Amino acid sequence: MSDVMERTKTIELRVLRYRPVSDQQPVFQAYQVPYSDDMSVLQLLQSIKDTQDGTLSFRWSCRMAICGSCGMMINGDPRLACNTFVRDLAPNPITVEPLRNFPIERDLVVTVSDFVKKIESIYPYIIPKTPKSIEAGEYLQTPAQMAAYESFSDCINCMLCYAACPQFGANPDFIGPGAMALLQRYNGDSRDGGQQLRLDSIAGEDGVWSCTAVGVCSDACPKQVDPANAVNQNKTKSALDFFLRFIRPKAQAAGAKS
Amino acid sequence: MSERRPYVRAQPRDWWARKPYLGYTLRELTGAGVALYGGILLAGLISLARGPDAFEGFRSFLSSRLSLLIHLLLLAVMIWHVVTWFQTMPKTMPKLIAGGQHVPQQKLTVAGVALAALCSVALIVLVVAVGALS
Numbered sequence: 001m002s003d004v005m006e007r008t009k010t011i012e013l014r015v016l017r018y019r020p021v022s023d024q025q026p027v028f029q030a031y032q033v034p035y036s037d038d039m040s041v042l043q044l045l046q047s048i049k050d051t052q053d054g055t056l057s058f059r060w061s062c063r064m065a066i067c068g069s070c071g072m073m074i075n076g077d078p079r080l081a082c083n084t085f086v087r088d089l090a091p092n093p094i095t096v097e098p099l100r101n102f103p104i105e106r107d108l109v110v111t112v113s114d115f116v117k118k119i120e121s122i123y124p125y126i127i128p129k130t131p132k133s134i135e136a137g138e139y140l141q142t143p144a145q146m147a148a149y150e151s152f153s154d155c156i157n158c159m160l161c162y163a164a165c166p167q168f169g170a171n172p173d174f175i176g177p178g179a180m181a182l183l184q185r186y187n188g189d190s191r192d193g194g195q196q197l198r199l200d201s202i203a204g205e206d207g208v209w210s211c212t213a214v215g216v217c218s219d220a221c222p223k224q225v226d227p228a229n230a231v232n233q234n235k236t237k238s239a240l241d242f243f244l245r246f247i248r249p250k251a252q253a254a255g256a257k258s
Numbered sequence: 259m260s261e262r263r264p265y266v267r268a269q270p271r272d273w274w275a276r277k278p279y280l281g282y283t284l285r286e287l288t289g290a291g292v293a294l295y296g297g298i299l300l301a302g303l304i305s306l307a308r309g310p311d312a313f314e315g316f317r318s319f320l321s322s323r324l325s326l327l328i329h330l331l332l333l334a335v336m337i338w339h340v341v342t343w344f345q346t347m348p349k350t351m352p353k354l355i356a357g358g359q360h361v362p363q364q365k366l367t368v369a370g371v372a373l374a375a376l377c378s379v380a381l382i383v384l385v386v387a388v389g390a391l392s
């Protein structure tokens with residue numbers, strides 16, 4: 001038996017296209033694409049680009065839901081195209097649009113620079129509690145201490161949670177669910193001493209306080225990172241930090257110094 | 259030739275009325291129901307302070323058909339408020355670890371709703387018991 005399944009059926013794929021040179025605004029274009037039951041939506045797009053329309057632009061890399069490149073709106077929901085199978089959506093036409101809440105660069109490609117800036121803004125690295133030399137050995141951690149943050153380290157930066165978040169749609173400066181998951185990955189790490197520094201960076205309106213606990217970000221996450229949990233437990237921490245600074249001025253001063 | 263001209267799509271004004279956000283909108287609206295019920299209780303308290311006549315007026319309002327309808331509606335709203343409140347609660351807490359394992363959020367929700375139900379039943383029993391004894 002052949003490794004490749006025969007593409008015996010055809011499906012309509014409606015793609016929202018935007019060519020900055022020639023289009024004033026995005027327009028839908030329909031393609032009739034042969035498919036087989038083992039194909040993903042990403043493979044449909046690749047098939048179009050290879051055989052029908054070489055000008056179609058979209059991002060992809062790993063094809064196995066780990067690189068986070070092929071996030072797009074599929075039938076209105078934020079999904080990874082490689083992780084969404086045609087057989088689950090057929091025989092109805094499939095609609096594909098660029099990720100919601102992001103500026104469109106071209107076709108299904110969106111601007112990611114603001115998201116990258118947000119990731120950088122939350123100190124995405126371990127700031128050791130007590131720095132030590134390489135000779136002094138590694139920083140140790142128990143399995144229980146690792147379990148406290150491990151799930152937040154599963155984020156693949158696919159930005160589906162941002163496309164799912166209506167508050168990010170209303171306020172593009174909102175730090176958003178993905179960056180907060182990364183923040184919690186470091187703030188929850190027993191080896192880390194940068195909690196106060198990161199908490200200070202997310203205390204304002206554009207920090208955690210734009211979140212109204214809609215929770216759809218966690219439903220959209222393809223890696224079950226639960227970014228809504230990361231944002232909302234940090235609301236509690238941010239509120240505690242605000243009130244506790246009145247009764248522990250010394251701790252605040254120490255935090256500001258580090 | 260390459261030209262960068264990023265296109266920004268506006269967020270639809272009625273996003274809150276569309277699927278998957280409608281559940282969230284209804285959940286938040288139940289807060290208004292809780293406030294309304296708080297208002298009814300407050301009206302009772304004010305009537306009590308104003309004297310026996312005012313309080314009798316409040317009691318006759320309570321036994322009206324309109325009041326019964328409002329209370330049935332508010333009961334449904336309140337139950338939905340409690341359930342969704344406990345669904346949201348685990349999202350606002352640090353991850354609970356018991357015996358080296360994460361406690362599933364579903365379990366916390368079920369425990370919370372069960373506790374709320376128990377408190378409600380206990381309150382009803384108390385009110386009925388006090389009523390029977392007085």
